[in-house]
Each structure stands twice: as C-alpha cells, then as structure tokens.
Amino acid sequence: MNEIKKAQTQFPVLDIIRDRWSARSFSDKSITPETMHTLIEAASWAFSANNEQPWRYAVAYKNTPEFDKFFSLLMGGNQPWCKNAAALVLSLGKKNYTSNNQPNSAMLHDVGSANMLFTLQANSMGIYTHVLGGYHADKVKEVVELPDELVPVYMIALGYLDDHEKLEEPFRTREITPRSRKSLNEIIVELK
Numbered sequence: 001m002n003e004i005k006k007a008q009t010q011f012p013v014l015d016i017i018r019d020r021w022s023a024r025s026f027s028d029k030s031i032t033p034e035t036m037h038t039l040i041e042a043a044s045w046a047f048s049a050n051n052e053q054p055w056r057y058a059v060a061y062k063n064t065p066e067f068d069k070f071f072s073l074l075m076g077g078n079q080p081w082c083k084n085a086a087a088l089v090l091s092l093g094k095k096n097y098t099s100n101n102q103p104n105s106a107m108l109h110d111v112g113s114a115n116m117l118f119t120l121q122a123n124s125m126g127i128y129t130h131v132l133g134g135y136h137a138d139k140v141k142e143v144v145e146l147p148d149e150l151v152p153v154y155m156i157a158l159g160y161l162d163d164h165e166k167l168e169e170p171f172r173t174r175e176i177t178p179r180s181r182k183s184l185n186e187i188i189v190e191l192k
C-alpha cells in the first residue's frame with residue numbers, strides 16, 4: 001500500500017475504501033486462475049436490478065495471445081504502464097433482460113457495482129486494479145469472438161503492486177500523487 005494514496009476523508013470510512021486506488025505499477029508476479037476466480041466470485045455478489053446479474057468477464061493473463069489482443073485495443077496513454085499488468089480483464093454487460101429480452105437500463109450501473117467488488121476483493125489480497133475506459137471498445141469484436149448479446153463495458157488492468165520508480169513519466173508522478181475528491185457539500189444536493 002502506498003501511504004500517499006490513502007483517502008483523506010472528512011468522515012471515517014472503511015479501511016478497504018480508504019486504501020483503494022487506481023495503480024499503474026505492477027510487478028512480475030502472476031495472478032493464478034484460482035485467485036482470478038475469487039475476484040470474479042466477489043464481483044458476482046453485487047446487487048443488480050431484478051437480480052439479472054448482467055456482468056460477464058473475459059480474462060486475459062499476461063504472456064498469452066489474448067493479453068496481446070486486449071493490449072492492442074488500449075489507447076496510447078494506457079499502453080506504457082498496462083504492459084506490466086498481470087492480467088487485463090474485460091468487463092462486459094448483457095444488454096437485455098433474460099426474462100423478456102427488453103433493454104436493461106440498469107446494466108452499466110450493475111456492471112460498475114460488480115467491478116467495484118472485484119476491486120475491493122483484489123485489494124484485500126494485495127492486488128491492485130485500474131479501470132480503463134481508454135480502449136477501443138468498438139474494435140473488441142474484431143479481436144475476440146463474443147456473443148451478440150454482450151457489450152464491452154470497461155477494461156480492468158490488475159496485478160501485484162511494484163515500485164513507482166519503475167514507471168516512466170508522467171505515470172511515475174501520478175503513482176505518487178495524492179488522490180482528491182470533491183467535498184461533501186459539492187455532492188450533497190440540498191432539497192428546497
């Protein structure tokens with residue numbers, strides 16, 4: 001854990017929330033399938049509208065052709081540090097409800113909730129994650145086969161933490177920059 005990344009909160013929060021942050025420096029240590037399944041199991045216990053559980057996960061471990069395919073989808077600013085990730089995991093969402101095939105308007109909400117549980121479980125095991133929107137979602141189906149009913153949501157880079165010194169700039173500085181948030185009075189909407 002990088003102390004400087006700990007959330008400076010106005011009110012006390014759970015350690016697991018305070019200590020989560022989006023890391024970029026990953027070590028050579030690999031993530032085993034068993035560990036990955038633990039993270040996906042955690043994700044699967046998120047709440048979801050109608051208990052639809054629209055989340056799906058496509059896992060690419062480092063040093064596999066699948067990793068190279070996902071890596072090729074990443075935008076320039078993400079490639080320099082994602083190359084060290086132990087895995088790239090693509091979160092996907094099932095567009096329609098299974099019961100009536102109608103669009104599931106809660107799908108993105110629910111996949112995001114699952115991704116957070118994935119992350120918190122990972123953090124509790126010494127693994128750090130970084131959610132990525134900077135990838136070519138429109139090209140996913142050019143590099144891997146996916147059922148039509150699924151849409152790519154966000155990529156997650158993850159791995160065990162390494163020293164920030166290993167990174168090139170500007171990522172090295174970002175790895176040791178304190179996290180910031182809006183104050184509560186900016187996000188609490190006063191009702192009149």
Ligand SMILES: Cc1cc2nc3c(=O)[nH]c(=O)nc-3n(C[C@H](O)[C@H](O)[C@H](O)COP(=O)(O)O)c2cc1C
Pocket residue numbers: 020021022023078130131132133134135154179
């Ligand atoms: C939906 C989403 C997309 C993101 N995309 C990227 C990205 O493409 N590249 C990147 O470096 N960080 C990305 N991030 C990480 C955010 O920049 C990061 O969560 C935010 O700055 C807060 O930092 P923290 O997670 O360390 O608290 C993304 C985060 C989310 C939730």
